[in-house]
Amino acid sequence: MKRHSGMGKRVKITGSGKILRQQTGLRHRLEVKSSHETRSLSGTVEVAKADVKRVKKMLGR
Structure with missing residues (x-):
């Protein structure tokens, strides 16, 4: 079964x-958002626990 190539570009496994x-939320309308909001949106977060199984399947793991 082929892996989902798009998912591989969107996530990283530690x-x-x-x-x-x-x-999400850092692509457009940035002038409307406060500096505090844009700073807090930067960086990475863990994938939600409910989605981990689906994401791993898409990655072929």
């Missing part, structure tokens, strides 16, 4: 097995 993703 050495301990956690799946990290970028936060």
